[in-house]
Amino acid sequence: MADAATATPIRGSCLCGGVAFELAAPPLWMSHCHCSRCRKSGGVTTVVVRAEHFRWLRGVELVERFAAGPAWSIVRCFCRVCGTYLGEPETHPEAFAIAANALDDDPRVRAAFHEHVADLVPWEEIGDALPRFAASPGGVDFAADPVR
Ligand SMILES: [Zn+2]
Ligand SMILES: [Zn+2]
Numbered sequence: 001m002a003d004a005a006t007a008t009p010i011r012g013s014c015l016c017g018g019v020a021f022e023l024a025a026p027p028l029w030m031s032h033c034h035c036s037r038c039r040k041s042g043g044v045t046t047v048v049v050r051a052e053h054f055r056w057l058r059g060v061e062l063v064e065r066f067a068a069g070p071a072w073s074i075v076r077c078f079c080r081v082c083g084t085y086l087g088e089p090e091t092h093p094e095a096f097a098i099a100a101n102a103l104d105d106d107p108r109v110r111a112a113f114h115e116h117v118a119d120l121v122p123w124e125e126i127g128d129a130l131p132r133f134a135a136s137p138g139g140v141d142f143a144a145d146p147v148r
Contacts, residue, residue, distance in 0.1 A: 011057070012102040014084035019059035021086070023049050023098070026108040030100060031137075034124065035116035041066075041076050043085040045100040047107050054089050054096050113137060 010027075013020040027047035038044050056063075064080040077086040087098035100107070114126055118134040126132065 008105075010103065010105040010107050012086075012098065012104055014059070014062075014079035014082050014086065014102060016079060016082035016084075018062045018081050019079045019084070019086065020057040021089070021098075021102075022055060022057055023047075023107070024053040024055070025050070027098070028095065028109075030107065030109045030111045032111055032114045032126075032130075033116050034114060034120045036119055037076075038116075039119075039121070039124075041078075041085045043076070043087060043099040043101060045111065046087060046097040047100055047103070047109065048095050048097050051092065051094055051096055054098065056089075 007025075009022040009024055011020065011022045027049045030045065030047045032045050034044065038046070059079070062080045063086065064078045065075055066078065067075045076088055078084065079086065084102055085099045086102050087096065089096040089098060111128075111130060113131040113133060115133045115136050117126070117132045120126070131137075
């Protein structure tokens, strides 16, 4: 199934261009997360990629890591220069959540669901008919304890 479309890397970068990365294959899925951690970091929409499909292209020395607590899912990466939220790479042995806001290329997946809608704030509205989960829908367990 390695046709040209799936073999083309999907690139991403920060606002200042100092940090860039690529996904060697389309993400497993895209979702909108409404938890307060995603909201405050500016990364409501994320794509989940297999760990081996993510790599930094440049600027890894500019990546700032913010670990707000014990769960691996809140080790968040930002560009130190421009503040762009990059997601949560390097934090799970199997899959990384990457910030869709940092993508430059079409990830070739579309949002499949909303998660953590229990944390939705009053000024946020969901305007589509995608499935909604009160917390995480499962799959890769984002709420799991730290793996390192
Ligand atoms: Zn930057
Ligand atoms: Zn979240």
